[in-house]
Amino acid sequence: MSRPDGKPLSAPERRTRVWDPPGDATESAAQLALPGMAEEVSGEWTWTDDGGEMEPADYVHATVMRGEVVQALAPRTGGVYVDATVGGGGHSEALLEADPSVRVIALDRDEDALEASRARLARFAPRVAFVHATFGSVADVLRELGVATVAGLCADLGVSSPQLDLPERGMSFRREGPIDMRMDRSSGETALELVGRLDERDLANVIFRYGDERRSRRIARSLKRAYGEHDLHTTLDLRRAIVRGVGPVRVGGVDPATRTFQALRIAVNQELDELEALLRALPGIVEEGGTAAVVSFHSLEDRLVKHAFLRGEAWAPLSKKPLVATEEETAQNVRARSAKLRAARRLPEGPGRPAR
């Protein structure tokens, strides 16, 4: 399945693709047209120009470990807190509700998230500042705002439900969309551009390192071939090329594309570099006695946070082991199952404290 002229999509062309089924074929039949799952259905594809706009009210993300994060930060009267990943605004809301004198600096690299959280937190308006920025640059953001240190910071890593679920974000292999995967659609390289730029070996390394995928070489070869043949246009094309490399076998019930999609998303958004930059900046921006709390969702992230909090001289971890979500929460929110919360208190100034 390819675009009518057979060329990859250019940036302005990255739009929602609409299925125009033949006769009585349904959209869900088209969605099932995945290798190893169902027969492809023939029909017409047209590209609409809606640009994937979403209304704030459509942004629904269930906040993970909301109570635990706020309890770890223990908001103090008059304290200024950074929510490094405001998303739909759940953690910020909990902080703002905890004490009427608390103020929050809310960061996100995704403008849709900022718009949604601005709407949700409108009632706290004078107490929240929204900033479109990556958390790796949090020290610069605070400097520009004229804030020396903050009483605490929380970060709820990874992607939000809307980012994962909206086809036009290109992060899901279950929904057809452009091969984008950027959390910030205003800048940076898309996943398709990344696949085109990296050579086969580097692509395999990305898939192995960030996806923990043993079959990375075969997948990289298949992706490069599909790219070279102008066969990669949508997320379903990407999944098809992955399946072509390794076969439609599900390992432990997991779709063969799962790990590669995760790896490409992490690479496109430089998620681990961002986290490392945040962890480096933290001791310089959290005041003595203040707290940093980070919720992570995979072992690569958790390892970095654990290392920073347990080994660094700057921190006293609130617990040696990470906190996990309650059974009640995981029963309601599948995403919470892999969440790990680590929190640490900033130790008093010492020789090891990095300068800002």
Ligand SMILES: C[S@@+](CC[C@H](N)C(=O)[O-])C[C@H]1O[C@@H](n2cnc3c(N)ncnc32)[C@H](O)[C@@H]1O
């Ligand atoms: C899991 S969601 C946060 C959900 C939020 N805590 C809530 O309650 O709705 C993660 C958010 O972090 C943002 N994000 C991820 N990496 C980021 C980074 N390096 N800098 C800034 N924002 C980032 C994503 O765009 C997304 O909106």
